[in-house]
Amino acid sequence: xxxxxxxxxxxxxxxxxxxTLNVSKSMVPALLAVQPDGIKGLLPxxxxxxxxxxxxxxxxxxxxxxxxxxxxxxxxxxxxxVVRGEKRKLLAVLIQTDAExxxxxxxxxxxxxxxxxxxxxxxxxxxxxxxxxxxxxTPKAIFVSAFHTAPLAADLExxxxxxxxxxxxxIDALATLAPVHVxxxxxxxxxxxxxxxxxxxxxxEGKHPAGNVGVQISHISPILKGETVWTVSLNGxxxxxxxxLEGRLxxxxxxxxxxxxxxxxxxxxxxxxxxxxxxxxFYGNGAEEVRIISGDVLSGLNVGAAGYLxxxxxxxxxxxxxxxxxxxxxIRPIRYKQFSNxxxxxxxxMPGRKYNMDTNLHGGPRPFLMNDNYYSKVLPMDIYPVxxxxxxxxxxxxxxxxxxxxxxxxxxxxLCEFVDPSKNYIQDIIxxxxxxxxxxxx
Amino acid sequence: MNKIFEKGGKLYWLHSTVDAFETFLHVPGTVxxxxxxxxxxxxxxxxxxxxxxxxxxxxxFGMWNVGYQHGLAMGQTGVHILEYFWFGFLKVLPxxxxxxxxxxxxxxxxxxxxxxxxxEGYLVSGFFIPLIVPVDxxxxxxxxxxxxxxxxxxxxxxxxxxxxxxPALLTRAFLFFSYPNxxxxxxxxxxxxxxxxxxxxxxxxxxxxxLDGASAQYGTGFWDLFIGTVPGSVGETSVIAILLGxxxxxxxxxxSWKIMCGSVIGALLVGWIGQIAGVTDIPCYMQLxxxxxxxxxxxxxxxxxxxxxxxxxxxxxxxxxGMLCITVRLFNPGYxxxxxxxxxxxxxxAPLIDHCVTSVHISRRxxxxxxx
Numbered sequence: 001x002x003x004x005x006x007x008x009x010x011x012x013x014x015x016x017x018x019x020t021l022n023v024s025k026s027m028v029p030a031l032l033a034v035q036p037d038g039i040k041g042l043l044p045x046x047x048x049x050x051x052x053x054x055x056x057x058x059x060x061x062x063x064x065x066x067x068x069x070x071x072x073x074x075x076x077x078x079x080x081x082v083v084r085g086e087k088r089k090l091l092a093v094l095i096q097t098d099a100e101x102x103x104x105x106x107x108x109x110x111x112x113x114x115x116x117x118x119x120x121x122x123x124x125x126x127x128x129x130x131x132x133x134x135x136x137x138t139p140k141a142i143f144v145s146a147f148h149t150a151p152l153a154a155d156l157e158x159x160x161x162x163x164x165x166x167x168x169x170x171i172d173a174l175a176t177l178a179p180v181h182v183x184x185x186x187x188x189x190x191x192x193x194x195x196x197x198x199x200x201x202x203x204x205e206g207k208h209p210a211g212n213v214g215v216q217i218s219h220i221s222p223i224l225k226g227e228t229v230w231t232v233s234l235n236g237x238x239x240x241x242x243x244x245l246e247g248r249l250x251x252x253x254x255x256x257x258x259x260x261x262x263x264x265x266x267x268x269x270x271x272x273x274x275x276x277x278x279x280x281x282f283y284g285n286g287a288e289e290v291r292i293i294s295g296d297v298l299s300g301l302n303v304g305a306a307g308y309l310x311x312x313x314x315x316x317x318x319x320x321x322x323x324x325x326x327x328x329x330x331i332r333p334i335r336y337k338q339f340s341n342x343x344x345x346x347x348x349x350m351p352g353r354k355y356n357m358d359t360n361l362h363g364g365p366r367p368f369l370m371n372d373n374y375y376s377k378v379l380p381m382d383i384y385p386v387x388x389x390x391x392x393x394x395x396x397x398x399x400x401x402x403x404x405x406x407x408x409x410x411x412x413x414x415l416c417e418f419v420d421p422s423k424n425y426i427q428d429i430i431x432x433x434x435x436x437x438x439x440x441x442x
Numbered sequence: 443m444n445k446i447f448e449k450g451g452k453l454y455w456l457h458s459t460v461d462a463f464e465t466f467l468h469v470p471g472t473v474x475x476x477x478x479x480x481x482x483x484x485x486x487x488x489x490x491x492x493x494x495x496x497x498x499x500x501x502x503f504g505m506w507n508v509g510y511q512h513g514l515a516m517g518q519t520g521v522h523i524l525e526y527f528w529f530g531f532l533k534v535l536p537x538x539x540x541x542x543x544x545x546x547x548x549x550x551x552x553x554x555x556x557x558x559x560x561x562e563g564y565l566v567s568g569f570f571i572p573l574i575v576p577v578d579x580x581x582x583x584x585x586x587x588x589x590x591x592x593x594x595x596x597x598x599x600x601x602x603x604x605x606x607x608x609p610a611l612l613t614r615a616f617l618f619f620s621y622p623n624x625x626x627x628x629x630x631x632x633x634x635x636x637x638x639x640x641x642x643x644x645x646x647x648x649x650x651x652x653l654d655g656a657s658a659q660y661g662t663g664f665w666d667l668f669i670g671t672v673p674g675s676v677g678e679t680s681v682i683a684i685l686l687g688x689x690x691x692x693x694x695x696x697x698s699w700k701i702m703c704g705s706v707i708g709a710l711l712v713g714w715i716g717q718i719a720g721v722t723d724i725p726c727y728m729q730l731x732x733x734x735x736x737x738x739x740x741x742x743x744x745x746x747x748x749x750x751x752x753x754x755x756x757x758x759x760x761x762x763x764g765m766l767c768i769t770v771r772l773f774n775p776g777y778x779x780x781x782x783x784x785x786x787x788x789x790x791x792a793p794l795i796d797h798c799v800t801s802v803h804i805s806r807r808x809x810x811x812x813x814x
């Protein structure tokens with residue numbers, strides 16, 4: 001194994017409500033959603049209608065541009081409803097699941113066609129821009145991060161440590177498409193994933209976002225103009241491995257239900273697309289006062305009690321909505337209950353303390369005022385975050401290219417957004433910049 | 443009650459002002475919309491009030507010194523320290539009132555026109571302006587200068603965070619070029635009551651810089667300058683009070699130590715060259731104590747909006763400020779102080795320095811990527 005890659009910059013946000021390492025519940029939800037939203041570059045075409053029977057692994061939605069790319073049902077059952085939004089935009093296909101699961105047979109002799117047929121192809125993300133992987137190209141490499149560093153994120157050693165066999169199988173399958181790189185957490189001794197072979201292992205040491213695959217790529221092999229790489233989550237990789245081991249789609253995963261407002265945070269074993277209502281015991285009766293996020297607090301999606309667990313998410317974070325006004329909050333010398341990374345507060349004197357954070361913005365939106373260094377001290381990449389964000393705001397393609405738009409996805413700059421005293425939505429600015437790049441490059 | 447201030451309400455034209463006072467009283471209950479759902483407790487109000495707190499020792503000392511210098515000029519002795527302070531306070535208070543009323547008035551109106559919340563930027567600029575002008579400046583001149591600096595230095599560029607030049611220094615520059623009689627020489631630095639003139643024998647109120655180290659009633663030794671018992675702009679004289687502020691700014695990381703160090707090194711370098719070349723006989727370390735150098739280095743050059751953004755750029759920017767300031771002092775007989783113009787000039791060039799630094803970074807990165 002190569003030497004540890006040490007990242008000095010970064011920040012672990014000390015937020016309360018880490019999930020305890022036990023699976024409190026294992027479920028097959030009665031209702032499941034297949035959602036095409038959130039997959040950049042997918043133009044959904046509906047393949048089923050209400051009342052149709054689907055098996056676990058049968059296609060539900062196809063891509064209009066490339067009909068080989070499918071979204072499949074994670075369980076067998078009957079199509080109950082097709083949910084559409086404004087302008088008849090396809091939001092979700094709801095599937096009433098069977099008590100006894102039936103599986104679609106998937107031919108696993110050819111890796112690419114097996115991935116496409118099973119719908120697992122959509123687990124692959126293509127960088128730059130974080131779009132759906134294009135089956136027609138061969139990427140430079142495939143990157144997998146074997147650990148999360150995001151606040152309260154699921155402990156992958158716990159959730160997938162027992163599935164090394166499946167992960168190994170997944171690596172073997174993907175290695176036929178492109179070289180695979182797996183990044184391990186140097187802080188974990190005797191990692192279950194240290195024995196993986198057929199791939200290049202890298203060890204990363206540091207605070208969040210050291211576990212973000214984008215940050216890892218920029219330290220292993222940065223993306224040049226014209227190059228593409230693919231990434232896949234470890235959960236996705238395990239599902240790919242299970243496909244080749246068992247010959248069927250199996251998306252079951254352990255999901256960390258956590259957050260300062262979560263009651264008894266712990267792990268739940270379930271399927272992607274599970275309605276948030278099924279997690280009701282974790283937020284009790286207070287659904288109005290809390291925000292339910294599929295993913296982590298930095299870049300997850302606010303799905304609300306009526307939403308569903310995201311396709312590739314293994315975390316549900318529940319935090320309180322911070323609507324209260326705080327009298328003279330900004331001028332108090334000490335705000336014991338608030339966390340700040342800035343030295344004008346005293347949180348840094350209590351490194352072990354965890355905070356019950358809420359969604360309050362703690363200020364009003366302003367133009368960028370602080371120097372680039374204020375932001376780049378939480379971004380372990382060779383990038384000027386403020387210059388990049390300003391290039392995105394200005395819509396200057398050339399500058400965006402120069403300042404490294406190819407290397408980042410919004411999630412990589414999430415911490416810059418967290419520490420921003422000007423309260424800008426930096427991730428949104430980057431996302432709009434990426435959209436502009438996609439439009440201009442098409 | 444807030445309804446009339448909302449869009450369509452009768453008093454909508456006041457909504458930025460109401461927002462400003464409301465958010466001044468309490469951190470608003472707004473929540474994040476997307477992206478990072480939790481946010482750091484820091485905001486600009488907090489950062490900027492810390493700058494004001496950092497400048498407070500210099501302001502308080504300045505008020506006392508106004509009284510003290512007046513006492514010297516009038517030949518008074520045995521006056522209580524609080525009496526000096528009270529005299530200075532009454533002299534400086536109108537400057538503050540004018541600075542904040544004119545500046546914030548324009549700021550509120552501009553925010554309302556743009557439909558934005560009122561930014562806190564002027565809180566700091568407005569606190570600095572009275573500290574860098576002569577205490578006896580006529581108030582209408584100050585009002586005119588503040589209006590010029592805020593409108594043409596800041597609002598036309600889009601408000602706080604968008605300006606090229608430091609608004610406080612722009613105010614001073616406007617006064618300096620428009621009303622030079624009030625801004626230099628030996629008359630303007632001491633406050634007098636109406637009809638008073640100096641009674642002490644041969645008293646001259648010129649700053650030590652203008653005297654070039656010649657003798658005066660007040661001392662011009664190291665300690666006098668370090669403590670600040672000399673005439674000058676209200677807040678610039680006391681190096682020790684400014685250093686207290688510098689400690690706070692560096693501790694919280696609001697001001698860049700690279701800019702401060704760069705400026706000091708640059709000044710020492712040129713001061714030393716001037717000394718060995720025989721241009722001046724002032725030791726180079728004394729240059730750091732004269733005039734507005736310390737105040738400019740600590741509070742003006744480090745303004746995060748108008749200084750360089752990049753870390754390498756900050757060194758270059760700081761060094762050049764220090765070097766330019768002392769160069770002006772040594773080679774310009776007509777104008778004794780160079781700090782203001784050095785900083786304004788480097789404000790102008792800061793984006794260029796950043797451009798060069800990022801260009802080097804980009805080409806270095808491209809090379810590195812090609813090799814990899």
